[in-house]
Each structure stands twice: as structure tokens, then as C-alpha cells.
Amino acid sequence: MSTGTGASRNRPLKIIVPFGAGGGSDSFVRMMQKAITDEGLSNRPWVIINQKGGSGTIGSRTVMAAPADGFTILNLHEAIMTAKLSGKVPYGPEAFEPIAATGRASMMVIVPDDSKFQSLKQLMAEARARPETIKFGANVGAPAHFAGILLERAVEGAKFRTVQSGGGQQRYTLLIGGHLDMGIFSLDEYINYRGGGKIRALAILDFEPNSAIPDVPTAQSQGIDVIHHNTHYWWAPKGTPTVKIDAIAAVLEKAMNTDLVKAQLARTHTEALFVRGDALKTLITERMETLGQVDLSHRAELPNFPLIVSCVVAGLLLCVIASHRSERDKEASRAIDRPKAQPALAWAVGAITLFYVALLQLRIVRFAILTTLFILVVGALLAARLPRKPWLAMGEVALLCGLGMEFVFKRVFVIDLP
């Protein structure tokens, strides 16, 4: 790698947010990023990359596999624990270095506005009287799903019908469309979405009602003993030097104390919790123990989609091959006056391209030099077959592309070129 000091100073810190934009995690991280940028708390840009899917496991895998150089970090709430406990992935918090815990959100039980349920008590009674009829939207194995299971456990014999429904936004769309009967949202998400007037909160899963929504009672006050929070954690790849972790944690701590973040946390009624160091490790161990007591393992009975699609592809392929024979005979009889093809030339260009990429992979030659050579060689090869031979222009273009691309991508877009 030829990353000079100049490039490394500008090199952004990438924060992987393993959910789509607009959800609770994303808005929280964007707010932190804004505070860090506005107040100049870090000497490098903080870039947010949304990598959604698999209840946060796609993003967490990326960070787990990222180089432990402190340039890639993960923001992931308790899904990092529930994903392991539900058997979705084999790794949990132990596969990362925790940086800090920032902010703790209350969770809410939400129903569509036109729902027949007026209280959590009613809803749970129905879930008990007619198990598996209430459609409960959750990202299977995620903290919201966990909250649902806690509710089921709190009322003997109650059972929901769990429906895989993706992240907050998608769950909201399904809920207001009448495709779900209830869902668990964070307080932040609830406040974001309730503006539409299409959803209603039945309970808050906290110790006491929140001052923002004083009329929503706690689950405990309705006789259902469930307390469930979600805490935002920041993680670095395992083996990241402690110095780097401390530096990032320090920036996060400063960001938590900015007026912007304080105001925003108050507005979204997220508790301004900040924990780092040994206290953080204890907190994580305790949460793992609490969550581990509940059996989260859930495997939906779904058709084997890859197998079905493979079979269809194989069938269609046979069909095409069969029809190809007869068509070829028909076409052979028709005179085709296409210009003569140059297969040898195509093979040569292909081979040179493969060689070029292989050299890039080995990182022996600088990108600029290699690219200039590549354009010259391929250009010359092709020009030899053409009547016009723009040698001068070719040299200029080759140099311009090699040097120009190296400049544009390395300096402007901060991409780590070989």
C-alpha cells in the first residue's frame, strides 16, 4: 500500500450503520456525525455507510472482517447480541472491541390507529385467548422481536404470530396498511412516525411514563411486567489498538456533551447514557446474561427458494438449448452479411485486461503507471487494425487517465487505490 501521510490524514473514518436510512440507529448516528463535523471534534471526516440487511448482520460482518486499523467502526444496538443468541450468526459482542455505549432508547408497543385494542392488557388477553392470531411484526432475532417474546413470557399462554417485517420504516408501512396487528418501535421511531396520525401507542416498556407522551402508560402499570430498552453501542474490529479505541471514544464523549446532541437527545427522549472502558464491558456482559435467558431461536418454515430457482433455471436452460438447435439451422440458411469478427483481437484484449487486474491485486506497480501502460498497450493493439492511427492523442489520453484517475480517486474521493 502506498498510502502517504497526506492521504491518511484525510482518510475518513467509516461508520457502518447496518440499517437503512431513516430508522432509529441511522438518525442517531447522523446526529452524532453532524455534531462531530460542526464542532470540529475529529481531525478526519466521519462518513456514514448504510449497509442494511440480515438484522444488522451484513454490516457487522463487514466490520468484523475490516482491518483493525481504527478506520472502520460499527454502530449497532443490542441486535449484535440478539443476532448471536437467535443463532443467526455465530459471533456476538466478543468478536469486537467495544468503544462506547451512547444513548438508551425506550421501546413502545404500537398498534394501527383503527385497532380494536385500547390497552396492552386487552391485547395480551386476546393473544392468550386466541394464540397465534395477532400478527406481530418484527425483524426476526432483533431486539424488537425479543421484546415481543418478553411480552409473551409475561402472560402465561399468550402467543403472537411473528411476521418477518424488516426495519422500522418497512414495519411502519405494513402496520398502517393493515398487514400487521402490532409492532414494537423505539420511542424515537414512534415520535417520528406518529405525525401521520395512523398509529397509536399502547404501552411504553420502561420504568415510568415518558414526559413526551405522559398519557401512554407503562406495561408494568397494566400488570405486564416487561422492561426493555435498547442501547446504542459502538464497536471496532477485534484487535484494534487501545489507543485508537480511546481516541474514538473520546470524540464520542465530546459529541455527547455538545448542545446539538443534548438538545436532540432531549427532543427524541433518549436517555443520554455514556459508558466506556471497564464499565462498558460489565454492562455488555450483564445484558448478554439477561438476553441469554430467553430462548430466541426461531426458524421460519419457508420454502427452499435457492433450490426452486435453480430448478427453474435448469429447466429453462434445457428448453433454450433445445430450441437453439432448430433456430441455428434456420439461420444458417439465411445469408448473414455482418462484418467479419476479430476473435483473436478480443482474446488478446481480454488477456491483457486480466493481467492488468491481477497486477493491481498484487499491488506491485502503482495504479497511475500501470493504467497508463494498459491504455497504451490496448490502444496500440486496436489501432493497428484501424485505418486511422491517432498515436499522439493516445499517449495524451493514457497519461491523462493514469495520473488524472489516481488524483481524482485518491485525493478527491479518498479511495484506497493500489
Place this chain on the structure above:
Amino acid sequence: MTGLEIALQQLMSPIGLLLMLVGTTLGITVGAIPGLTGAMLIALSLPLTFTMVPEQAMILLISMYVGSISGGLITATLLRMPGTPASIMTTLDGYPMAKSGRPGRALGLGITASLVGGLVSFAFLVLLSRPMAAISTKLGPFEFFSLVLMALVLIASTGGKSLCRSLLSGFLGILVAMPGIAGSTGAARMTFGLTEMNDGFKLLPVLIGLFAISQIIQDVLHIDATGVRVEMSRRGLWLSVDDWRAQWINLLRSSVIGTWIGILPGVGANIGSVTAYSAAKRCSKTPEAFGSGSDEGIVAAESANNATVGGALIPLISMGIPGSVIDAILLGALVIHGLRPGPLLFEQSPSIVYTIMGTYFIANLAMAVIMMVSIGWLAKLADLPRALLVPVIIMFCVIGSYALSNRLFDVWVMLGFGLMGYVMERSKIPLAPFVIGFVLGPIAEEKLSAGLMSSGGSFLPIITRPISAVLFLISIGLLVLPLVRRYHSSNAESETS
């Protein structure tokens, strides 16, 4: 600040206008050069937008989209080589008219028709997007599954000569989208033990490979192919009042047809212009002139292919379902920028919606002005030495796939799909269904899984829920209809892809 204000501020800022100008110009340029397509340009430009705010990224990409659909008419008219697939119908009348000594008029008709087509479909875009977004919240997992199914079947049944091949292409796309972490269960599958495969194949390398690399292979194979050249003249570039009077019905009809065909998920600009062209021929007083330099032919083809762009943006914005290959890339671009197209886009990021609409409007005007002014220069583009273009494009393909996530794995994936794209084209398997399958497959799977979980594993709701049943029946009909038609007539369908 409201979303509209943010959008206007972005659109009217110097950087916004510059991006629009650059995007439209690049789009027209690429459209005018045979062998380069808009899909290629937009896929290659996507990595450049990573550092922009989402509004600016959309300004650049939408302008490119508008420009690239329009630029193709120049080479189609002067060289009889459609610069983009969408301009195939324009060669039929544009080239004969240019050859008979009226190239300026042929180009003028094409450019004006493009502008009108764009503006008409802009009106539909503004009027229909929000109601459609509202309706789409009524669609549950089963309805969405049927809708996606219909889109897949629709592109398969209209995309090419052989239904079997189109379906194969679509299902291959679905299969290729499967490796990685499954949306429904969160478990990794089909990774062949490679950690790189946990993310599956990314849209960008797959697209760059399929469209850019396979086209490059074609270009290298036929490096000495040249078009039939007509000298350019500007005479007749501006339409007279009589022309407007004679063409306005045709303009409106073709634009509306183009818009509606664009809205149908999975059907692109080519089909739009073919349909409008045949409709114009059927309604014309002089159908025999079609194919030998008819005004109406050019107007129908060009207004319709531009109108599909606006039409295709409607399902993209309101439901997150791409209407064409380029829309599939735009969908990917929105997701990369952290936006989820769909009913909530209006509530969550109205500024993006207004930016897309505003860009579409202004880019159409910019396109017409740029083309009118620089037509002589644009006509020379086809003379660019290919020996120069080919290596530069390969380099852009490599760097573009690499920049996505700083890993060469994606570059190898891109090269692999390039070869695959070439093999598919040689076997006359159309590429468009593949891309649509690749994008829609995971959505279909996710929706079907959610549906099955809520129904307790029963597939019945697909046909018992009314909206779902209607969409499902249309899909079946679209599959069966071509077979019936082939049975009834042995006439070969006209090649449309």
C-alpha cells in the same frame, strides 16, 4: 426548511446547475456514440456520487438518464446506427429523411419530439407519484409479491424474441441475487465458503460487467465496423407552426403511450417507442410513408422514448420498483445514499422527491437547448477513434467496481459478468430481464416470506386477496398469451430488443 425549498435551493445552486449541465451533456454524448449506453454511463458514474449529498447525486444521475435517451437520435438519424437501443425506431424514418437531403429537419423533429415527450411525462410524474405512493401502502406482502411477479413476467414477455430465453434470463438474475445473507432469515447461503460472498454479488459490478464489458467485447470484435454517413446540415432544424399543427395529436398520443409504458415495471424505452410508432402508423393518413422518412414516425418514436423516462420514475419513487434497467441503477443509487424509495420517501425525504422531479423537468429543457446548439459538433462524435475509447472504458469499469468498497473482488466479479453478458447476448438471451430479476428477486423473496409467515405457510392468499389475485392473473395471462399468439400465427414477431 421544507423539502421543496431544499430541492429548489439544490437545483438552483451553481453546483446543482453545473452538475445538471455536465450530466445532460455527458448523457447526450454517450447516447450519441454507438457502443456506449446510458446504463453504462450511469453505472460508471455512480461511484463518483458517493461523496455528494443525495440531492446532488440524483441531479447528476437523472440528467444523465435524460441526456442518454435523447442523444441516440443523432447517430440513428445520420449514421443509421442507433446510439442507444431506445433509438432503434428512429433509424427507420430518421435516416431515410436525412439521406434524402433533409438531415436538419429529421434532427429537429427528433429533438422537439424528445422535449415534448419529456415535458408531458413530467406532468404525469408530478400528478401520479403521490397518489400512487398512497395506494401502495395498501399493498401487503402478497400484493407486492404478485406485483413483482408481474413485473418479471412483463419484461420477459415483451423483452425479446423468445419467451423461454427471456424467462431464463430473468430467473438467472434471481439466482445470481441469492448468494449472501438472505433477507428473510438473515442466514448466509450459497457463499461457497468465501467470506467475500457474504454480501453476495453487488448490483454495480454486475451491471458494469453486463452492460459495459459485454459491449466492449462486441466493439473489439467488430472494431472495423462503420456506419453509413450522411452530411450534416442545420437547415430545417426549427419546426414551423404548420408542423406543430400537423403533429400535436401525434406528439400527445405518443408521449402518453410512452409514459404509460414507462410506468409498467420492467418495460423500458425501446418498447415505448415501438408501441407509439405502431400506434402512429395505425392512426396515420399516410401509413405507407412510414419507414421511408415519415415526419410522424420520427415524432412518435422520439417523443415516446423520452416519455418513458418520466413514466418509469413514477413506480421508482412511489413504490421502489424500477421501471427499467437505468431505474434499477437509480434504485441502487438511492439505497447507497441511504434512502429507501417507496411510500415513505414523500414523508421522510420530500427534498429528494422534488429534486428528482425538478431535475427531470430542467434536464429536458437543457437537453433540447444543448442538442439544438451543438448538433454539428455532436454529429462528429461517431468519428471518435475506438482504439482510444475501448481501453479508457475498460479502465473506468475497473476503477468503478473497485471504488464501490475498495476491494478487487468486485472487479473480478465485474469481469466475470462481462463475459457472461457477452455469452448471453451471443445466445440471443436478452440482458434486461436479468437485471430486473436481479433487482426484484430479493424483494419478491422477502415479501413472499413475510406473507407466508403471516398466513402460517399458506400460499392461498396470493389468489384469495383481490388485488393480489388480479396481478397474479395478469402475470399468468402475459405468460400464456404469447404462446397462444404463436400458435395462431406463424409470423415472426418483430425484433424489439
